[in-house]
Amino acid sequence: MRLTLRALISHGRVARKMGLGPESRINMLRNILTGLVRHERIETTWARADEVQFYAEKLIDYAKRGDTDEKAMQMANFWLTEKDLLPKLFKVLAPRFENQSKAYTYMARLPNRENLDRAAMAVLEYKGNPFPPLFPAKRENELTLINQLLKGYREERAQLSGSKP
């Protein structure tokens, strides 16, 4: 039996509110998505990056249908405000993710913004972008203490096993 007022209590509501209203939210996300398609790596607040990630991946799914598809072209036309990105979307991004099915974007959290608001920031990028990677590849460093000790231990073992027989 419902004992609460539906309108005033928001228990369990997960949809985010952004900007001045639902239309403003869509416009804001559209601008961010256009920037992402142009630059392939952008830095925004964490909430906006989280919302745009969903729309970015859906846009790639539509782009994979091909530019002859009416619905795909309508969607791309709506979501990309700068129309010189339409050929880039259909000819560069869609073939890049041909063999992948789901995860086209990568979102990583950054340290909070330096301003007074200390906003939680995130960097959102399409995978396969030409820029330097966010996660540098792990290299085993020979010069760490533990590695030097292990190297010394291996050399001693080799000397002992060489001198014995």
Place this chain on the structure above:
Amino acid sequence: PCVWLRSRSTPVIVLLYRFSQCDREGVDACYPSLVVKLLYLCQKMSLLGLFNFLRRSLQRAEATLTDIAGFDGNFAPALAVHGPCVLPQPVQDGNPAPSFLDSIFWMAAPKKRRTIEINRTRRRAPEKLIKVKTNIEPCLECGHPKQKHTLCGYCYAKVRRETGEIRKQIFAMEGKPLNTPAMETVILYDGETPGEGDKDKRVVERPRKRPSWFILS
């Protein structure tokens, strides 16, 4: 109590008064004459005359009642004495608009000074102290402190700077804004040549040595 008697021509209202036991003699004397008069009026006169007659007869009946009950005539109190007023009197000359700030009866105020011990326990309660963060660890690449769930600030600043430089170069290559070509991009540093997979890509040349953390995957 009233009794409605209906005749063919006009309604006749006969009022019966309930009197007390001792008063029956005074009323019975005029009772037959009342009925006779009513019967006469309903045949001869109009409704207005009938109502006037009824009014007068009611007044007479009321007068007889007061005489029987023992009242003098005017219904003033028999005796009035000065004494203390029992009931609360309404205030005649109060303020025209008394503001709530004037009253001192319903504003909350502290009763006692809060002692320093109580103040200290409130100010130093665990929920008011700054929480200790246990999710800080050194970055494996540069050694600067970083939070576990975020990227290292120093390493990301390096990446961000280099990305900015690359973007400036791309903008210079494109010439005017909104001029993106429908091609992939590859970035080459000093002394590098495009490889096998870079045939149909546009090349962005950076006039510096390749940084150690930017390895071609």
